[in-house]
Amino acid sequence: MRIDSHYLQGALEELGHIGSRADQRGYYRLAWSPDERHAHSWFRDRLKALGLRVWTDGAGNSFGQWDIGEGPALAIGSHLDSVPSGGNYDGGLGVLSALAAIKALQDSGFRPTRPIRITAFTDEEGPRFGTGLLGSKAVAGLLDFDQCKNAHDDKGRSLAEAMAEYGFSIDNLPSVKATLPDFYGYLELHIEQGPRLENSGVDIGVVTDITGIAQILVTFFGVANHAGTTPKEDRHSALLAASRFILALEDFIAQEPQIVGNVGSIEVSPNAANVIPSQAKLRIDVRSPNEHALYRAVAWIREHAALRDPDATVSVYHQVSPAHMHTAWLPVIENAAEGLGFSHTRLVSWAGHDAGILAHVIPAAMLFVPSHRGISHAPEEWTAFDDVLQGAEVLAETAKQLAGMGEVHRP
Ligand SMILES: [Zn+2]
Incomplete structure (x- = not known):
């Protein structure tokens, strides 16, 4: 399957x-912003231009269907929105590779x-809204509508x-979600967003599982x-309790090969050098492709937050179950x-993806192409065009197999 490299590059x-x-680096295609909607209309x-039937559903997802054959459609794609100051490859590459x-x-x-x-x-x-994976969740019927409202x-x-x-x-x-029966399955190409493929010199990553994610707010109290x-x-410093907890969490995660974790946010009150902190709020992200390991991490956090401060509160404010790609694909x-x-090599995705949502309801599979230096969600995100082309070729060949095996009939 020959990919038109000029088409894809263009x-x-x-x-x-x-x-x-003009004044900032990276991309700002935030959900429901003029830039994201512009990307969708483009x-x-x-x-x-490819002669496809084109429409947008009630969640703002854009589709183009090649209406040949019968039955529900094999969907191929990704997303067009970005994080603030993100790259051009995360999501975009999967959509454009599908076009090519x-x-x-x-x-x-x-x-x-x-x-x-x-x-x-x-x-x-x-x-932007804390409503990630909104489009695929809407299709899968897994949307928390109250959260959206x-x-x-x-x-x-x-x-x-x-x-x-x-x-x-x-x-x-x-x-x-009423449109779900029109989906036969979902295939997504994405950049790896990590360094494993590049470091090992492997061309294509075949995703086996997509990590589960729990985001947890822990609040420590002091006086x-x-x-x-x-x-x-x-002295009863909420920040000191939080700090000891953070270091203990790091030790726990270091011993767990199937869990990664990050304390990415601290809010201290009253946040003044000459006042002992009365409150420290931590926002934690823990991930595992293994549901039991993820539960274990959340249980550890509950137990050890209470050890540092019996009054500490713990709430899981965002949770995504691990997803398993369709084994036969x-x-x-x-x-x-x-x-x-x-x-090629099989690997786990430590980032969440639309394929991880859809895998709960339809067959789904994902392939990765290398990310240079493993950088993503940053302006330096980049994949060599040779790697882009290889990925698009594998995507095309896989889609060909999944959408109807076999003979090439000249039209
Ligand atoms: Zn992405």
């Missing part, structure tokens, strides 16, 4: 003009036995208002008092890579 460059800012024009893959299949004269649908999901990243960005704008600005009603989100006059033995990707002469 698409990457065009997308690379959407959502950049993408829909690209879909139309369909173009290659069309150009080759291949006739799928089932429809193929190129997909760009809305709000995969979630930093209460979601606001840091300017106080509600998700409902942001959606309405583009003609979408938040009340239509629950109905999007605010004068930093100079309070006797040493009478892993060899399809591997055979496609081998047939093209590319090396």
